[in-house]
Amino acid sequence: MKRETLSVLVLEPNALQCDLIKLALIRHRMNPIICDQTANLRQQLVQHLPDVLLIDTYLPGQNGLDLIGELHSEVLLNRTKVFFVSSLAFPEIVQKAAKMGASGFLVKPLNPDMLVTRIQKCFNKTMEFAL
Numbered sequence: 001m002k003r004e005t006l007s008v009l010v011l012e013p014n015a016l017q018c019d020l021i022k023l024a025l026i027r028h029r030m031n032p033i034i035c036d037q038t039a040n041l042r043q044q045l046v047q048h049l050p051d052v053l054l055i056d057t058y059l060p061g062q063n064g065l066d067l068i069g070e071l072h073s074e075v076l077l078n079r080t081k082v083f084f085v086s087s088l089a090f091p092e093i094v095q096k097a098a099k100m101g102a103s104g105f106l107v108k109p110l111n112p113d114m115l116v117t118r119i120q121k122c123f124n125k126t127m128e129f130a131l
Helices: 015-027 038-048 064-073 091-099 112-122
Strands: 007-011 031-034 052-056 081-086 104-107
Touching: 007 015, 007 038, 015 031, 015 112, 038 064, 052 064, 052 112, 064 081, 064 091, 081 112, 091 104, 104 112
Parallel strands: 007 031, 007 052, 052 081, 081 104
Antiparallel strands: none
């Protein structure tokens, strides 16, 4: 059975950026799930089985790229597409994300509507604009 609403698990340490992302996802009829700490990510992945994981490359106390590598080896991302966000888009970081199978890489300051567009394209969804 196909879900009508995409679920997006968001692990973003910046509270303001997280709120902007959440509002954009809701406005475009997606279901945001906010993960407030890196330590809770595994539990959230198992509990919610999100369609998308949006994760910053630099998290408090951990590198987001390394964390995704661990989650892949633990088989926790089988059906979840990963989108990275980062304030530092050095070519080696973007290339590493691509080699890890990332579905997207967006540079901060993040345009939340651009994020939604990229997610929709990844799932071949048509854009819907909610006023």
